[in-house]
Structures are given as C-alpha cells and as structure tokens.
Amino acid sequence: ITRTDADKLEVKASRSLWDKKLPKLEEQGIELTAAGIRIGYVDGPEGQTLRMVERPVDLGAEGKFLVGVAGDASEIFDETRSFDYYLGGTFTALGIVLLLTTVFQVRFGLAPLKRISEAIAAIRSGRAERLEGDFPVEIAPLARETNALIDANREIVERARTHVGNLAHAIKTPLSVIVNEASAHGADPFASKVLEQADMMRDQVAHHLERARIAARVTIVGTVTEVAPTIEALRRTMEKIHRDRDIVIESKADSQARFPGERQDLEEMVGNLVDNACKWAASRVLIEVVVERPAEAGAGSKLRIIVDDDGRGLSADERAKVSRRGQRLDESKPGSGLGLSIVVDLAALYGGNLSLGNAPTGGLRAELQLPGV
The missing domain is CATH 3.30.565.10 (Histidine kinase-like ATPase, C-terminal domain)
Incomplete structure (x- = not known):
C-alpha cells in the first residue's frame, strides 16, 4: 500500500515481500480500466512473473493510497495450459467422432448406389440382364427406370431388326427384276450399262443393310x-x-x-x-x-x-x-x-x-x- 498524497510516500507491504517493493503498474503506463483498476504482469523479487492488480483508493481526510495485490502467475499459466489441453483433446475427439460418422454415412448410405453401379457393370459385361434385388425406397425408382430403359432398348432393337429385314426383301425383289431384264438383253449397250449399275446398287444395298443390321445388334447389352x-x-x-x-x-x-x-x-x-x-x-x-x-x-x-x-x-x-x-x-x-x-x-x-x-x-x-x- 502506497500513500500518494503526502510529500513523502509511505509504503506498507506484506511480510512476504520482506524489504522488497513491487513495481507500479502506473509507472509502466497501464491505464485504468472502467472499473477503476489496473491489471498487468510485473517481475517479482525472485525474478518470477507476477500477476498484479492495482487500484487507487481515496479515503478523504485520511489520504489517498495506491493498493496493489500480486500473485505468482505460474499458477494461472498452468491452469490456462491445462484448459488448452483439455479443450484441444475435446475438439480432437469431436473431430474424430464427426469423421467416423461421416465415413459411416458415406459407406452405408451410398452402398445401394454402389450395388446399382456393380449391377449395371454386370449387365454391360453380359453377366446379368436386369437389375435384381431389393433397394431402399429412395433408390428403388432408379432401379425400376433403369430396367424399363433396358427393356425399351431391347424393343427398339427388335423393331429395327424387323424393319431391316423388311427393307432387304422390299429392295432385293425389284433389283432382281432389273438384273434379269437387263441380262436378257445382254448385247444391248444400254442393257449392259443398266446391269453394271444394278450390280453396283446391289453391292451398296448389301453394304448399308449389313451396317443397319450390325448397328441394331450392337445396341443389345448383356451379350458376351x-x-x-x-x-x-x-x-x-x-x-x-x-x-x-x-x-x-x-x-x-x-x-x-x-x-x-x-x-x-x-x-x-x-x-x-x-x-x-x-x-x-x-x-x-x-x-x-x-x-x-x-x-x-x-x-x-x-x-x-x-x-x-x-x-x-x-x-x-x-x-x-x-x-x-x-x-x-x-x-x-x-x-x-x-x-x-x-x-x-x-x-x-x-x-x-x-x-x-x-x-x-x-x-x-x-x-x-x-x-x-
């Protein structure tokens, strides 16, 4: 305790300081807080770090005093460090739990999609013809629509095969008539020209019909x-x-x-x-x-x-x-x-x-x- 309104400062200290004195926070330029106190760290008599609180007190006629209280800051540091460790461990454990929860959700929540992916790969490789099995309510519509798409694809292919066959018969008959008529007049240059062009047409028709037939057949999935x-x-x-x-x-x-x-x-x-x-x-x-x-x-x-x-x-x-x-x-x-x-x-x-x-x-x-x- 230091008296500040007398010509000669009077200092009174606790016995723990013996003949030592504590530094003043006021001298370090620390301003008063809204509560009218100063808080800071100072070096103690033994070189240790002290946490100090300082407050001016006005007792009127009895004088004005500056009261300072300090304690070893290592205890505060130890408590703070312990709290940091506890908080860090808590957040680490929380992060691990959240990570495991996310992995669990992704692994088991997306498992039906993986099954569908494997089933589609089996269809493409010929090991299966449709998506089979029970799926969750959220995934079942996808499986149904996929099976419907496969069925529609097969129907389109079958229709294409039928049309290709019909076209082949429709074109071959008139071409055969043309070739036969031209062959009957083989000595005529015009007939020879018609026969030559008809042969070319027959080759072209054969090529394009073959390509149409192939294209229709290639679209069928599941064949190995x-x-x-x-x-x-x-x-x-x-x-x-x-x-x-x-x-x-x-x-x-x-x-x-x-x-x-x-x-x-x-x-x-x-x-x-x-x-x-x-x-x-x-x-x-x-x-x-x-x-x-x-x-x-x-x-x-x-x-x-x-x-x-x-x-x-x-x-x-x-x-x-x-x-x-x-x-x-x-x-x-x-x-x-x-x-x-x-x-x-x-x-x-x-x-x-x-x-x-x-x-x-x-x-x-x-x-x-x-x-x-």
Whole structure:
C-alpha cells in the first residue's frame, strides 16, 4: 500500500515481500480500466512473473493510497495450459467422432448406389440382364427406370431388326427384276450399262443393310462371346475353304479373352480378315489374340486380334485404298470389296478400330482392337 498524497510516500507491504517493493503498474503506463483498476504482469523479487492488480483508493481526510495485490502467475499459466489441453483433446475427439460418422454415412448410405453401379457393370459385361434385388425406397425408382430403359432398348432393337429385314426383301425383289431384264438383253449397250449399275446398287444395298443390321445388334447389352473357341472354329472353316491352296492357318488365343458382343459379329470381323489373308498368303496365316488388362481398377480390358500373312504385303497407299468401301487391288480375286469396310464399320460400332501394317512374316498385318470383358 502506497500513500500518494503526502510529500513523502509511505509504503506498507506484506511480510512476504520482506524489504522488497513491487513495481507500479502506473509507472509502466497501464491505464485504468472502467472499473477503476489496473491489471498487468510485473517481475517479482525472485525474478518470477507476477500477476498484479492495482487500484487507487481515496479515503478523504485520511489520504489517498495506491493498493496493489500480486500473485505468482505460474499458477494461472498452468491452469490456462491445462484448459488448452483439455479443450484441444475435446475438439480432437469431436473431430474424430464427426469423421467416423461421416465415413459411416458415406459407406452405408451410398452402398445401394454402389450395388446399382456393380449391377449395371454386370449387365454391360453380359453377366446379368436386369437389375435384381431389393433397394431402399429412395433408390428403388432408379432401379425400376433403369430396367424399363433396358427393356425399351431391347424393343427398339427388335423393331429395327424387323424393319431391316423388311427393307432387304422390299429392295432385293425389284433389283432382281432389273438384273434379269437387263441380262436378257445382254448385247444391248444400254442393257449392259443398266446391269453394271444394278450390280453396283446391289453391292451398296448389301453394304448399308449389313451396317443397319450390325448397328441394331450392337445396341443389345448383356451379350458376351468367348473368343478362343470362336477363333478356333474360324481357323478350321477357313482351312477347308482354302484347302485347294494348301494354306496353313495357325492360331494362338488367350483363353481368358471375352468379347462384349454377339459371336456372329466377331466371326464376321475376324472371318473377313482371315479370308483376305488366305487369299494373299503364300503358304501361312497366323492369328493371335492378346488381352490387355489395364493397371487402374474399374477400367475395361482390351482385345488385340492380329492376323498376319506371308504374302507380298501392301504399301501405305494400297493399305489406304483397300480400307475404302468397294475397293479391290486385284479384280481377279473373288469378292465385292466390302469386306474390310464392313470390318471397319463394325469395329467402330463396338468402340474399336482396324489398323493395317507390315507383318514380321513379310506380308500384311491386320490388327483389330476391340473392347474386352
């Protein structure tokens, strides 16, 4: 306690200070608060940090005094630090609980959507035809609409097949009449011209009808074909067709190779390639099927069907020419020239492609890339 209104300051202190004195907060420039006190930290006699509260007191005639009370601040620091630890632990525990709750909600709340995703993947790969099973009330409408969409797709495909068949019969009959009438007047230049153009029309009609038929069939989901047995059956068939040329056809197919489409389409694509290879090969044709499996999970595999022959091969210009519809390098060879064009169109409808290059055997290499299962 310090008297501040006398010429000589009188200081009275507790025995804990002995002969020491406490610094004044007023001398440190700390202003009074609204409650009329000063609060701050000062250095104690032993060098420790003290928390101090200082207040001026006016006792009227008895004088004016400045009263200061201080205590060891380490206790306050310890309490504050303990509270910080407690608060930090509480928030950490709360964060862990919230994180676990979120993971639980996402894992179990979205589980039905994962089931639907897996079921749709099974439909695309041919392992299933519809979404089956019980779903929560919120997800059930999605499953019903998906099944309805699959059914509608099948109906559209069936109608398209019917229309394609009807169109084929409707066009073939008039064309046959034209060809027959023109053939009956073969000596007439006009009839020869009509016959030539009718043959071209027949090839064009065959091409576009075939493409329409293929497009209708490709849209059907859920069909899967084992590649190795299909290739082996083709090999035997082609050896019989070309047995007069003594062509040796060798095949090597991955037993795990599966094609997400109809067997007829795979036979048509590979059959055209093998047939062309047999026509140009000197003595040997090689067929190889390779499955490329992606590194990332969820991505589909790829099929590479490679057909090599030991013929004369083709230049870059010739390879570009034979890929066009109706183009043939040698008119003496049988065929309409639509084979490779149909392969290109059919592969594109399945999301694949056909590339031509040089084979290690010296002839032509035809590589068909298709999606796998």
